[in-house]
Every structure is written in C-alpha cells, then in structure tokens.
Amino acid sequence: MTAYLNGQTAVITGATSGIGRSIAGALAKQGMDLCLIGRNQKKLTHTLKDLEKTGSSIQAYVCNLESIESIEHTASDIIRNNPRVDIVIHSAGNIILQPLENTTAADLDLQYFVNVRAPFFLTQQLLSAIKRQKGQIVFVNSSISQQKAKANLSAYAASKYALMAIADSLREEVNPHGVRILSIYPGRTATAMQENIYKFENREYHADLLLQPDDVAQAIISALTMPRTAEVTDVSILPFNKS
Numbered sequence: 114m115t116a117y118l119n120g121q122t123a124v125i126t127g128a129t130s131g132i133g134r135s136i137a138g139a140l141a142k143q144g145m146d147l148c149l150i151g152r153n154q155k156k157l158t159h160t161l162k163d164l165e166k167t168g169s170s171i172q173a174y175v176c177n178l179e180s181i182e183s184i185e186h187t188a189s190d191i192i193r194n195n196p197r198v199d200i201v202i203h204s205a206g207n208i209i210l211q212p213l214e215n216t217t218a219a220d221l222d223l224q225y226f227v228n229v230r231a232p233f234f235l236t237q238q239l240l241s242a243i244k245r246q247k248g249q250i251v252f253v254n255s256s257i258s259q260q261k262a263k264a265n266l267s268a269y270a271a272s273k274y275a276l277m278a279i280a281d282s283l284r285e286e287v288n289p290h291g292v293r294i295l296s297i298y299p300g301r302t303a304t305a306m307q308e309n310i311y312k313f314e315n316r317e318y319h320a321d322l323l324l325q326p327d328d329v330a331q332a333i334i335s336a337l338t339m340p341r342t343a344e345v346t347d348v349s350i351l352p353f354n355k356s
C-alpha cells in the first residue's frame with residue numbers, strides 16, 4: 114500500500130466487471146474508500162461484499178449510464194454521502210461489433226451514451242468536488258484510439274476517439290486547478306467483453322494469452338501515485354503476446 118491514496122475516495126463506473134472490478138479491488142487494497150457504480154443491483158451487492166473484506170469503506174450506487182437523470186441522481190447522492198471525492202475512474206463501456214451497413218441508430222446511441230455521454234456528464238457533475246481535492250480523473254479508453262479503426266468498429270472507435278478528445282480538452286481546463294487527467298489505452302484484455310469479441314471473430318479464446326484486468330489496474334495505480342511534479346497523460350498497455 115502507498116500512503117498517497119490511503120484515505121482518499123474514488124468513484125468507479127463499470128465496477129461490477131472486468132477492468133473496472135480489478136481497479137476497484139486494487140484501489141481498495143490501497144486503503145481508498147470507494148463508490149462503486151453499476152447498473153445491476155445483484156452484481157453490485159456481490160462486489161461490495163467482496164471488497165469490504167479489504168477493510169475499506171465501500172458504497173454501491175445503481176445507475177444506468179444511458180440515462181442523464183440516473184447519472185445526475187447518482188452524482189448528487191455521492192456528493193451528499195461523501196465529504197470528499199478525490200478520484201473518478203470511468204471504466205464502464207459497451208461495444209457492438211458490426212458493419213456500418215447494419216448498425217442501427219439504437220446501436221450507435223448505446224455506444225455513444227455509455228462510452229461518451231456518461232463519462233462527460235458524470236465528470237461534469239463531480240468536477241467541483243474533484244477540483245476541491247486537486248484530484249484525478251481516469252478515462253479507460255482503448256488501443257483502438259491509437260490506431261486506424263478496423264472493420265466492424267466504426268461506432269465503437271468513434272466513441273473512443275471522442276472520449277480521447279474529451280480527456281485532452283478537459284486536461285487543459287483543469288490542470289490549472291491542480292487536477293490531473295489520465296487516458297489509458299488497453300489492448301485486448303481478458304474480460305467478458307473481450308470473450309464476446311472472440312466469439313464474434315470466430316476465434317478460440319485463451320484468456321491467459323491476453324492482457325489481464327489486474328495489469329491495467331496496476332498501470333493506473335502507478336500513474337495515480339506519481340509525485341505531484343508529474344502528470345501521466347496517456348498510457349498505452351498491450352498484451353505482451355502479440356499473436
């Protein structure tokens with residue numbers, strides 16, 4: 114445990130699964146108090162009970178990130194229940210792989226709502242609190258934003274490029290207030306989302322050959338705990354095995 118994060122409060126979206134769940138576990142081990150955001154009460158309760166074993170104080174908030182009302186409601190509950198918010202981690206995300214030709218407005222909207230609009234407005238709602246703490250905001254992006262978009266990814270890639278732009282623009286706005294912004298760009302990571310991608314691609318799935326969610330969490334902690342003379346702005350992290 115580093116003294117740096119101990120006693121701080123973090124808000125995490127997508128905390129019930131994959132990368133978000135690993136980040137929540139890693140931050141709890143750092144002695145942080147956590148506000149977990151998820152849309153499924155049962156999964157949230159299960160995650161909360163599991164993380165409470167670390168001795169950290171854990172709160173759970175049911176929120177459908179497709180809904181602005183739900184985001185506003187959750188943010189005001191978090192602010193009411195917590196004297197401080199130091200860190201926000203945006204990990205929730207959706208991917209629908211398909212050719213542009215078959216993509217419906219609902220498919221495009223879902224990825225835009227969860228991957229772009231939700232982190233944008235949740236950040237907006239929590240920003241005064243984060244500024245008060247000279248805190249940090251982490252956007253879980255994708256290695257797709259550092260490449261040319263491949264086939265079947267137009268809607269998802271567009272959403273992640275947009276998320277990168279939001280992070281970069283926000284950084285210029287809030288650095289003068291002492292707030293640091295990190296975008297992390299993971300490659301294929303062994304989560305439920307990636308398993309579905311392998312199914313779509315009709316490829317055999319070997320979780321052990323991929324980047325692990327805990328690897329991503331470790332990279333985030335290392336960036337968050339940098340001395341205040343430094344800001345890690347962008348972290349690219351890929352599976353070591355490039356097959």
Ligand SMILES: NC(=O)c1ccc[n+]([C@@H]2O[C@H](COP(=O)([O-])OP(=O)(O)OC[C@H]3O[C@@H](n4cnc5c(N)ncnc54)[C@H](OP(=O)(O)O)[C@@H]3O)[C@@H](O)[C@H]2O)c1
Pocket residue numbers: 126127128129130131132133150151152153156176177178179203204205206207208227253254255256298299300301302303304305306307
């Ligand atoms: N896995 C990869 O290879 C990979 C690579 C690059 C980037 N990423 C990015 O990493 C992030 C985490 O992905 P993951 O791989 O950990 O996926 P995951 O295991 O499928 O987790 C996604 C999380 O987002 C939550 N979520 C989705 N829609 C939501 C909504 N409308 N309201 C509230 N929560 C919602 C899910 O909640 P439920 O548990 O209720 O479904 C889940 O907790 C995403 O932003 C993804 O784009 C993943």
